[in-house]
Amino acid sequence: xxxxxxxxxxxxxxxxxxxxxxxxxxxxxxxxxxxxxxxxxxxxxxxxxxxxxxxxxxxxxxxxxxxxxxxxxxxxxxxxxxxxxxxxxxxxxxxxxxxxxxxxxxxxxxxxxxxxxxxxxxxxxxxxxxxxxxxxxxxxxxxxxxxxxxxxxxxxxxxxxxxxxxxxxxxxxxxxxxxxxxxxxxxxx
Amino acid sequence: xxxxxxxxxxxxxxxxxxxxxxxxxxxxxxxxxxxxxxxxxxxxxxxxxxxxxxxxxxxxxxxxxxxxxxxxxxxxxxxxxxxxxxxxxxxxxxxxxxxxxxxxxxxxxxxxxxxxxxxxxxxxxxxxxxxxxxxxxxxxxxxxxxxxxxxxxxxxxxxxxxxxxxxxxxxxxxxxxxxxxxxxxxxxxxxxxxxxxxxxxxxxxxxxxxxxxxxxxxxxxxxxxxxxxxxxxxxxxxxxxxxxxxxxxxxxxxxxxxxxxxxxxxxxxxxxxxxxxxxxxxxxxxxxxxxxxxxxxxxxxxxxxxxxxxxxxxxxxxxxxxxxxxxxxxxxxxxxxxxxxxxxxxxxxxxxxxxxxxxxxxxxxxxxxxxxxxxxxxxxxxxxxxxxxxxxxxxxxxxxxxxxxxxxxxxxxxxxxxxxxxxxxxxxxxxxxxxxxxxxxxxxxxxxxxxxxxxxxxxxxxxxxxxxxxxxxxxxxxxxxxxxxxxxxxxxxxxxxxxxxxxxxxxxxxxxxxxxxxxxxxxxxxxxxxxxxxxxxxxxxxxxx
Numbered sequence: 001x002x003x004x005x006x007x008x009x010x011x012x013x014x015x016x017x018x019x020x021x022x023x024x025x026x027x028x029x030x031x032x033x034x035x036x037x038x039x040x041x042x043x044x045x046x047x048x049x050x051x052x053x054x055x056x057x058x059x060x061x062x063x064x065x066x067x068x069x070x071x072x073x074x075x076x077x078x079x080x081x082x083x084x085x086x087x088x089x090x091x092x093x094x095x096x097x098x099x100x101x102x103x104x105x106x107x108x109x110x111x112x113x114x115x116x117x118x119x120x121x122x123x124x125x126x127x128x129x130x131x132x133x134x135x136x137x138x139x140x141x142x143x144x145x146x147x148x149x150x151x152x153x154x155x156x157x158x159x160x161x162x163x164x165x166x167x168x169x170x171x172x173x174x175x176x177x178x179x180x181x182x183x184x185x186x187x188x189x
Numbered sequence: 190x191x192x193x194x195x196x197x198x199x200x201x202x203x204x205x206x207x208x209x210x211x212x213x214x215x216x217x218x219x220x221x222x223x224x225x226x227x228x229x230x231x232x233x234x235x236x237x238x239x240x241x242x243x244x245x246x247x248x249x250x251x252x253x254x255x256x257x258x259x260x261x262x263x264x265x266x267x268x269x270x271x272x273x274x275x276x277x278x279x280x281x282x283x284x285x286x287x288x289x290x291x292x293x294x295x296x297x298x299x300x301x302x303x304x305x306x307x308x309x310x311x312x313x314x315x316x317x318x319x320x321x322x323x324x325x326x327x328x329x330x331x332x333x334x335x336x337x338x339x340x341x342x343x344x345x346x347x348x349x350x351x352x353x354x355x356x357x358x359x360x361x362x363x364x365x366x367x368x369x370x371x372x373x374x375x376x377x378x379x380x381x382x383x384x385x386x387x388x389x390x391x392x393x394x395x396x397x398x399x400x401x402x403x404x405x406x407x408x409x410x411x412x413x414x415x416x417x418x419x420x421x422x423x424x425x426x427x428x429x430x431x432x433x434x435x436x437x438x439x440x441x442x443x444x445x446x447x448x449x450x451x452x453x454x455x456x457x458x459x460x461x462x463x464x465x466x467x468x469x470x471x472x473x474x475x476x477x478x479x480x481x482x483x484x485x486x487x488x489x490x491x492x493x494x495x496x497x498x499x500x501x502x503x504x505x506x507x508x509x510x511x512x513x514x515x516x517x518x519x520x521x522x523x524x525x526x527x528x529x530x531x532x533x534x535x536x537x538x539x540x541x542x543x544x545x546x547x548x549x550x551x552x553x554x555x556x557x558x559x560x561x562x563x564x565x566x567x568x569x570x571x572x573x574x575x576x577x578x579x580x581x582x583x584x585x586x587x588x589x590x591x592x593x594x595x596x597x598x599x600x601x602x603x604x605x606x607x608x609x610x611x612x613x614x615x616x617x618x619x620x621x622x623x624x625x626x627x628x629x630x631x632x633x634x635x636x637x638x639x640x641x642x643x644x645x646x647x648x649x650x651x652x653x654x655x656x657x658x659x660x661x662x663x664x665x666x667x668x669x670x671x672x673x674x675x676x677x678x679x680x681x682x683x684x685x686x687x688x689x690x691x692x693x694x695x696x697x698x699x700x701x702x703x704x705x706x707x708x709x710x711x712x713x714x715x716x717x718x719x720x721x722x723x724x725x726x727x728x729x730x731x732x733x734x
Contacts, residue, residue, distance in 0.1 A: 023547045024555070034709055041550050058416070058590035059240050075474035112635045118253070118595075122588070124547060125534055132555060133239040133530035140238070144672045153529060153558035156497050162239050163366075165356035166498045168488045174322040175485075176343035179507045185312075186319035186347045188280040188507050188521075188685065 008066070009090045013051060015069035018095045020100045020127035026148070034091045037099035043148030045127040053136040054126050061122060068123060069094075071116070072109075076085035079105050196222045197711040199407045199428035201394045201443065204267020205688060206434030206675030208377040209311075209695040210702065214430075215384035216371060216717035217703055222426060223386060224409055226393035226435075226583070227264035235364030239530055242415070245271075245363035246591040249530065250583065252438055253593070257464055257574055257600030257640035259438045260531075264416075265390050267436065268676075268688065269372040269667075270364050272642075273501025274349040275523070276317040276689040278308050282512035282519065283683050289571045289603075291572065294653050294680045296661035299697075307693040312347075313726030314719045315371040317689065320345035324352045326499030327487060328562055331474070332524035334483040334628075336506045339620040341694070343506045346523065346686075350500055357499050359526050366383050369500075380720035393420070393583055394443055397671070398450035404429045404709070405670065410582060416590040420582060429709040430670050430702065434695075437462065437644035437677035438596065439584035441658075444648065455666040457658040460597060462574025464641030466520065466682040468566040468610050468634075469527065471536040471616045472627035473557050478539075482624045494559040501526050502565060502686070508552050508685055509616065518603040520568035520613045521685050522620075527563050535636060536561070539628035546633050562627065564617050568609040570682050572646055574600040600639060636724040643687050648677035650694075662701035663694075670709065 017035035026044020029034050036046050055062050069092070076093035079101065080086070087096035094102065109120040129135045131149035134142035140162045142150055158164055181189035198214045202209045202379040203225040205545040228247050234241040248264035249271050262268040266289035281301040288294040311317070325333070325345050333343040361370055368375060382388065391412045398406045405427050413419035433440050441459035448454050479485050479492040486492055505523035512519075527533075537545035538554050545551070577597040580586050585594030602610075614631050621627040632640075651657025654666055663678055674695040676687060683690055703715040718724045 024552050025549055040552050044552065053241075056241055060418075060588040060590070060593065103544060103548055106547065110636065124636075128534040128547070129530050132533050132558075133528075133529060135239050135241050138238055138240050142239075152552075153555050154494075155529065155558070158237065163356075164358040164360060164497075166358065169326045169357040169495075169498050170324055171327060171330040171334075171485060171487060172323050174333075175325075175330045176341075176504075177339035178344045179342040179510075182344055182507075183278075185278075186344065188510050189279040 012066050012069040014095045015072055015092045016051055016065055017046045018102060019072060019106070019123060020045035020130070022106050023124045023127040024048070024100070024131040025099070034095050037102070039099045042152055043129045048131040048147060048149040049134065049136050050127045050130040054123070056136055057058040061126060061127060064119070068119065075109060076105060152154060193406065193425050193427055195427040196220045197428065197713070198430045198432065198706060199224065199426055200432045200434060201407065202267060202270060202434040202436060202675060203265045203378065203388060204262055204434060204436060204675060205373065205692040206678070206695045207267065207432065208373040208381065209692060210432040210434065210674055210699065211381040211386045212377040212384070212391050212720060213699040213715065214609055214706065214713060214718050215381045215386035217713040217715055218712050219706055219713040221381065221386040223388040224392040224407065225265050225390050225396050226389060226412055227262070227390060228414065229265040229390035230364060232281045232366050232368045235366040237358065237360050237363070237366070242558045242591065243363065248364055249362060251593050252596040253637050254596045254598035254600060257598050258637040258640040259596065259598065259644045260640070260642045261436050261438055261644060265388055266373045266378060270374065271362050273361050274370050275346050275686045276349050277346050277505070277685045278305070279683040279685055279690050280510045280512070286516060286569065286681055288681045289573070290653070290656045294656070295650060296650055298661045300692050304693050307697040309687060310696045310719065310726040311689055311692040313723055314376050317347050317349050320348050320352070320503060326357055327493060327495035328499050328526065330503035331479065331483070331485065331493050331562055332564065333504045334485055335620050337482060338595065339623050340483055341506050341508050341620060343504050345503060345680050346505050348503070355514050359497055359499050359501065361501050362528060367463065367551055376720040386633040390616065394435065395423070395582055396443060396447040396450060398447070400427050400725060402729040403670070405431045407431060418587045418590055422726070429711055430672070430706045432702065433673045434675035435673060436675055437647045437728065439597070440673055440675055440677040441576050441647040442579045442584040442597065445576065451668060453659040453667070455654065457656055459576035461572040461646050461649055461656065462576065462600065462644065463570050463572045463646040463682045464574065464600065464639055465643040465645055465687060466566065466568030466570040466606065466609060466684070467641045467643060468568070468613065468639070469525065470564045470566070470614060470629050471632065472562045472564065472629040473539065473554060473622045474560045474562055474627045475625055478625045482626055496526070496559045496561045517569045517609045518612055519684055520566055520609060522613065522617060523565040525563045525565035529558070533558070535632040535640070537630040537633050545630070546636065562621070566613040567684050567686070568612065568613055568682065569684060570606040570609070571603040572649065573603050573606065573675065574598055602639060624630055633728070643676070645676045645687060646678045646681050648673050649680045650678050651680055663698040664705070670705060672698065672705070674698050
């Protein structure tokens with residue numbers, strides 16, 4: 001825990017991390033990592049910076065994160081009660097859920113008929129964006145710091161100018177007959 | 190007391206509908222002011238950067254509605270700055286569509302033949318050029334090869350990209366920093382400026398009212414440069430003619446909000462919205478099968494693995510643009526690029542055992558992102574979108590400081606629309622899963638509803654006052670002097686990318702708008718050449734002085 005952290009902030013961060021890890025799972029950062037379930041090899045949304053992205057003031061979700069975490073933990077407790085599961089009290093309820101149960105709960109919360117769907121979809125959208133586009137960082141810097149998401153999707157790195165330019169881009173020959181009614185300008189008839 | 194400015198013509202929005210109007214009216218001698226709610230950026234400001242606050246979040250708008258989400262431009266140049274510049278003409282049968290009203294929904298005065306000369310003008314102005322196989326990017330070539338393997342055809346699609354200047358960076362949605370994409374920043378808008386038009390960015394029009402002289406007062410607020418949720422002071426400008434071209438997601442909202450001051454709007458304002466029947470499928474290619482079955486290989490010994498390389502959609506299959514098929518069964522299938530960030534969350538894992546859009550299997554799918562091929566369906570939907578009450582300002586309640594908000598559009602796809610999507614999904618699956626080339630799944634509509642990058646028809650032209658907001662000259666029924674020339678004027682889905690049709694309709698509307706301005710005492714003439722002075726494209730069009 002960092003100086004100045006409160007239990008509330010820690011609980012919020014653990015909960016948001018556990019949600020992001022459910023969207024794009026990753027490997028545990030340490031053996032005692034509770035938020036990251038370790039359900040997939042390599043870094044996931046948490047290592048990719050989901051919490052940093054969600055806390056950006058421009059994103060719009062930062063002021064809501066505390067209440068989202070509280071809401072998520074309330075849903076998790078209810079979910080556990082329904083199944084007669086006893087959660088350990090060391091961590092927030094959602095964090096205490098096993099990965100499969102976190103997944104099932106997120107499916108329930110994001111289902112088309114769930115009244116809170118938009119906010120959970122929003123949280124998922126930003127978690128995913130952290131992984132596949134590193135939207136909290138300059139893209140050049142993301143590559144310099146070996147961002148796990150951009151590397152995982154195999155996004156080609158920028159050139160020395162910090163730009164993306166591809167000299168090789170085409171197979172270079174006709175690969176299909178064109179539609180017989182194409183106009184001389186190349187349009188549909 | 191604030192001084193009210195005045196002008197001859199006030200144009201709301203600077204995309205195709207606004208830029209074309211601004212050019213012709215300014216070139217003809219009218220005083221023109223363009224109010225644009227987004228920023229005014231130039232090539233060097235268009236970033237290759239995913240960071241929030243980079244050009245893509247400044248110029249792009251993503252509005253989540255109830256059952257339909259819209260993507261569009263939010264900058265000087267509008268959609269032309271963020272679009273992929275794929276510019277086919279709409280097929281002939283589109284103009285004969287009945288849609289949801291049981292009779293031809295286009296005005297009797299418009300069909301493909303009558304619109305072709307106006308298409309010619311736009312094609313000359315941008316310009317739009319025919320594309321060659323020799324310069325089709327890998328993804329387009331792969332789609333073509335798969336279509337041919339399945340006994341289909343595929344075409345390189347006419348485009349407004351200068352291919353010789355293009356670096357195939359696939360950052361078009363953030364604005365083209367190489368000026369290879371022929372956006373309106375390179376033709377109509379500079380020509381309008383040269384003729385004295387004034388463009389004011391970060392000016393968001395909220396509503397219109399009437400003036401004593403039979404004109405209109407346009408009320409705006411200033412949008413903060415960085416945090417679009419923040420509106421600063423405002424003002425108003427009086428004009429004799431108003432051209433509304435804020436885009437199909439915003440034009441009806443401005444008009445609806447103006448009802449208390451302008452009086453009742455036609456019933457079709459904010460109704461009959463079409464998402465152009467759009468839907469996406471993502472295929473994950475088996476690189477070995479691409480090599481073995483299609484015989485494709487590229488530099489480095491790879492077969493494909495080039496999702497990132499290219500310039501948006503370049504090749505389409507038009508086999509189902511067949512006039513003999515029943516309405517709602519016709520569609521085009523176009524190879525598309527969709528960048529990381531916004532879209533990948535909606536891509537579903539084919540045959541997922543667990544959740545399809547997140548989780549362990551989705552991460553595995555993301556690891557193969559370079560082997561994705563995205564196929565874009567443009568079909569015949571049922572104009573089933575309806576706008577609810579407008580938000581207090583703008584066209585959405587903004588969530589993020591840029592780009593993301595919630596809007597009032599409600600869309601429930603009808604059985605017709607869903608059947609067209611299902612037929613198109615099956616066609617894509619048949620082509621791409623053949624001989625083990627790929628596994629395919631459509632994007633989910635469960636998260637943000639359906640989605641479109643081509644919103645249309647929310648304030649449409651037509652001959653029937655009950656089902657069209659505009660007459661065939663694009664004048665708003667019951668409100669003479671207000672014209673609508675953007676995508677909202679298009680009557681329905683086009684089965685192809687609509688930008689060229691939107692622009693051609695705007696060109697076609699110009700003689701009538703100039704005439705209306707003349708009747709209101711504005712000293713203006715119609716007859717300007719192409720923005721660069723060319724005249725070949727206008728020879729087929731009867732000029733009206």
